[in-house]
Structures are given as structure tokens and as C-alpha cells.
Amino acid sequence: MKPVFYIVLLIIAVLIFYFIKNTMNSNRVNEDAQKESSLRKPVDARVFDAKPDMPVGFGYKSQWYAVKTENTDEVAKELNLTSIQAANWATGMWGAQEDYYFVTPPVRGWTIVVNSFMPDISDSTDDGPLKTIQYLSRKYGEAYYFGTHRVVDYHAWAKAINGEIVRAYGYLGESGETLINQGKLTSEELIHNYVYTELDHEEPILPDEEHVLTLSKEWAIDPLMEYEGLNSGVGLVGEKVKPAS
Numbered sequence: 641m642k643p644v645f646y647i648v649l650l651i652i653a654v655l656i657f658y659f660i661k662n663t664m665n666s667n668r669v670n671e672d673a674q675k676e677s678s679l680r681k682p683v684d685a686r687v688f689d690a691k692p693d694m695p696v697g698f699g700y701k702s703q704w705y706a707v708k709t710e711n712t713d714e715v716a717k718e719l720n721l722t723s724i725q726a727a728n729w730a731t732g733m734w735g736a737q738e739d740y741y742f743v744t745p746p747v748r749g750w751t752i753v754v755n756s757f758m759p760d761i762s763d764s765t766d767d768g769p770l771k772t773i774q775y776l777s778r779k780y781g782e783a784y785y786f787g788t789h790r791v792v793d794y795h796a797w798a799k800a801i802n803g804e805i806v807r808a809y810g811y812l813g814e815s816g817e818t819l820i821n822q823g824k825l826t827s828e829e830l831i832h833n834y835v836y837t838e839l840d841h842e843e844p845i846l847p848d849e850e851h852v853l854t855l856s857k858e859w860a861i862d863p864l865m866e867y868e869g870l871n872s873g874v875g876l877v878g879e880k881v882k883p884a885s
Contacts (some may be wrong), residue, residue: 688727689733692872695747696729698754698864699853702736703787705753705773706860709747709780712875715753718776719743721878728874735877744872750861758880760787761796761810762819767880770798770805778803784860788852795847797855799826811836811847828858 648803698704707715712768716724721741730743736754744752759768766772769785776783777800785798793813799806807826818838825835833855856863 646863648863654812688725688877690726690733690874691728692874693728693730694872695744695865695870696733697864697866698733698736699786699788699856700849701757701789701791702863703756703758703769703785704755704856704863705769705776706784706786707751707753707776707780708749708782708860709751710749712743712745713752715751715776716741716743716876716878717778719753719772719878720878720880722881724876724878726874727877732877740877740879742877744875745871746808747861747865747870748867752863755880756789760786760794760819761785761798761808763791764869769796770808773800774803774805777801782860784856786852786863788822788849790849795849796820796850797852797859799823801861809847813846816840826859828855843882 700840709715719741721743723785727742729744730758732740732744733754736742737756739754739755739757741755741758744754759765763770764771769787773783773785781802783800785796787794787796787810794811795813796808796810796819798808798810805822807823807829808820809816809822811820816838818836832851834847834855835845836847837843853863864879
């Protein structure tokens, strides 16, 4: 009987082990879900807070324009946004993750437009990044586009001066494709050695999300908002009319 007793005891011990392990994993998932939920408030996508607050850092898994102007209202109109309403940084950035366009209050002479779902750099329509920054730079002198998303390994940036695209680069790691490589390398790209090879190179050199954030900081504005002495403020959120399919 002793062998049977030990086998039963072993089975019970294994079951207890897996029960404890699964409970711990479940708790970890719940904790992560709660953290994510706290970042995605408010629950109603149409509720935005107009109470001024301090700038909120962003950049990862996001897309944004940086425009050389402090006229937030005018930028929102130039982008033909609809259903425009006031939003502070916290709720505006939340809205940017829900397909709203958040036009930030001015930061160090720049207005930023954040939307995670805007067209990517390969889009050649009037709502695509390249034509958008061309248009904005005609009016304001300088306009930039930045985009990065680690899930599909998408990393892109573009610079427009006085209506001309002087530099544009985009890469999609999911397909191993360089989407665009237009214009000469800028001094900032050369300083940081952002000179890339194709994926089939023996030792490929490829862009990543940190490169996007670094160029945003050097060309225009630090998306992480790691500055001292910033002011609180209120921006605008709006929607883009989707073209009929």
C-alpha cells in the first residue's frame, strides 16, 4: 500500500503546485489590467476634462506631428478636425489612444498633434503624414511627423520646411520593408549613426523606437516632456471624417 500512498501524495502535491502557480499568474494579469484600465480613463470616450494640467509624456506606440507654432486653435482648424472640444493633457492623451486627435497646448514654441491611428508614412493621400506636414510647413515654416509602434516594428519620421519634404524615412519590420527613404540624411541622423541596412544584410542595422523619440527631441520637441519649468494648459481634441469606403 505504501507505493500507492506515495503516488497519491505526489499527485496531490503537483495539483497544489499548479493551483498556486495559476493563482499567481491570474493575480499578475489582473494587476496589469487594472494598471492599464487606470491609464485609459475616462470610460466614456466623449468625456474630456478642461481643467488645466501639466504636460504628459508620450511617444511609444504612437504617432504625432510637431508644428512650429503656439496657435493651438488654428492648427486644429487647419487639420479640418470636427467635434472640437477642450481637453487637458491627461484626457487628451487618452483620447489620442482612442482615435481622437489631441492638439496640445503650446510647449516651448511647438504645438503637437497626437493620434495613434493616423495614416502611416506610406499613405499618399491628403490626410497622409507627408502631405499634411507639407501643408502645415507652408503656413508655419516647419512641421514634422513621427511614428513608432513596436508590435509591427514600425518606425518613421519626416521633416518639412516651407512646404518641401527635406527628409522622410519609414521602416516596417513586420514585412522587413523600407517604406520610404527620401532626401539626404540630416546632421542629427549622422551624429547618432542612424544609417541603416536592409534586413538581408549579414549584420543588419535597423531603426527602433528610441531613434524616433531621439529625432523628435532633436528636430522639434521631446515627446517624453523631460523639461523643467513647463506650464499647465488645456488643448483641444477633435475627430477626422473618415473617407467613404
